[in-house]
Amino acid sequence: MKKLFPTSTAGSLPKPSWLAQPEQLWSPWKLEGEELIAGKKDALRVTLQEQDRAGIEIVSDGEQTRQHFVTTFIENLSGVDFENKKTVRIRDRYDASVPGIIGPVSRQKPVFVDDAKFLRSQTNQPIKWALPGPMTMVDTLYDDYYQDRKTLAFEFAKALNEEAKELEAAGVNIIQFDEPAFNVFLDEVNEWGIEALEIATQGLKCETAVHICYGYGIKANTDWKKTLGNEWRHYERTFPAIQQSSIDIISLECHNGRVPLEVLSLLKGKKVMVGAIDVATNDIETPEEVADTIREALKYVDADKLYPCTNCGMAPLSREVARGKLQALAAGAEIVRKELSA
Numbered sequence: 001m002k003k004l005f006p007t008s009t010a011g012s013l014p015k016p017s018w019l020a021q022p023e024q025l026w027s028p029w030k031l032e033g034e035e036l037i038a039g040k041k042d043a044l045r046v047t048l049q050e051q052d053r054a055g056i057e058i059v060s061d062g063e064q065t066r067q068h069f070v071t072t073f074i075e076n077l078s079g080v081d082f083e084n085k086k087t088v089r090i091r092d093r094y095d096a097s098v099p100g101i102i103g104p105v106s107r108q109k110p111v112f113v114d115d116a117k118f119l120r121s122q123t124n125q126p127i128k129w130a131l132p133g134p135m136t137m138v139d140t141l142y143d144d145y146y147q148d149r150k151t152l153a154f155e156f157a158k159a160l161n162e163e164a165k166e167l168e169a170a171g172v173n174i175i176q177f178d179e180p181a182f183n184v185f186l187d188e189v190n191e192w193g194i195e196a197l198e199i200a201t202q203g204l205k206c207e208t209a210v211h212i213c214y215g216y217g218i219k220a221n222t223d224w225k226k227t228l229g230n231e232w233r234h235y236e237r238t239f240p241a242i243q244q245s246s247i248d249i250i251s252l253e254c255h256n257g258r259v260p261l262e263v264l265s266l267l268k269g270k271k272v273m274v275g276a277i278d279v280a281t282n283d284i285e286t287p288e289e290v291a292d293t294i295r296e297a298l299k300y301v302d303a304d305k306l307y308p309c310t311n312c313g314m315a316p317l318s319r320e321v322a323r324g325k326l327q328a329l330a331a332g333a334e335i336v337r338k339e340l341s342a
């Protein structure tokens, strides 16, 4: 990318109220059948227009066509039982009723490929597409079949790789794997989490990214953050191995948290998507606040490798707040761009 500080979002954006109940995760669709298919396409057009108007350079689908960033992909795999859900603890944090693995998992059909082709037909901007990461998928299910987290993660990684290759062929420029679980199971990240990502990205020629955050701004996550102490140094444990991996871009939560940004120096040589927008508050950042976060990150990341981004997805926010935050992100990046060119 030639322009400095190309902006993007971590993933989800609010859906229009005619498509799904706003400000809610796992919100059920309001349409069905042909109307739902057409409605999702319209939502893609709307989210693209909103990102474009805000000045976001690397655009995404805003996850308009999926109910949830993990479950929608899992729904399209064989070997998963959605009828008999069980309650499990997710990321050691909150209980959820989840499906189970009852047989070999494999991808039965493309999941997001048609959506990606449609998005490609609507824009000339670079597209980033998010998929769930293997470790985060493992952590969102119960497993009565493999009964081993690493084995299951590698099976998921193979299914993700099939999807990723087709997304690449559809014209996606950056494929991102969402791994919030990487900030929880630190030993497992080093033991097999990164290896699983390498399987998921094998053979891809487009750029690859991993998004590691402290989660959506939902209560379970903000409560958890209160228990993490004054300095959040989780990244420090996993970055050395991530720096050694073949993943091109690391997407992180940097604004308003307690992450000491010096940990970014452990990612030398990688591109870094610096989260400069807090998704856990309705307060809209000023462009100057965004610029401050970028300036701070610039102490540890080369300017040509710094991509301003949001901390995480914005699905639970109102559309108005999300729009304001996108505009602040683009304006903040422009401030620092001008400073560097002066």
Ligand SMILES: [Zn+2]
Residues within 6 Å of the ligand: 010, 180, 211, 212, 213, 214, 215, 216, 311, 312, 313
């Ligand atoms: Zn996130």
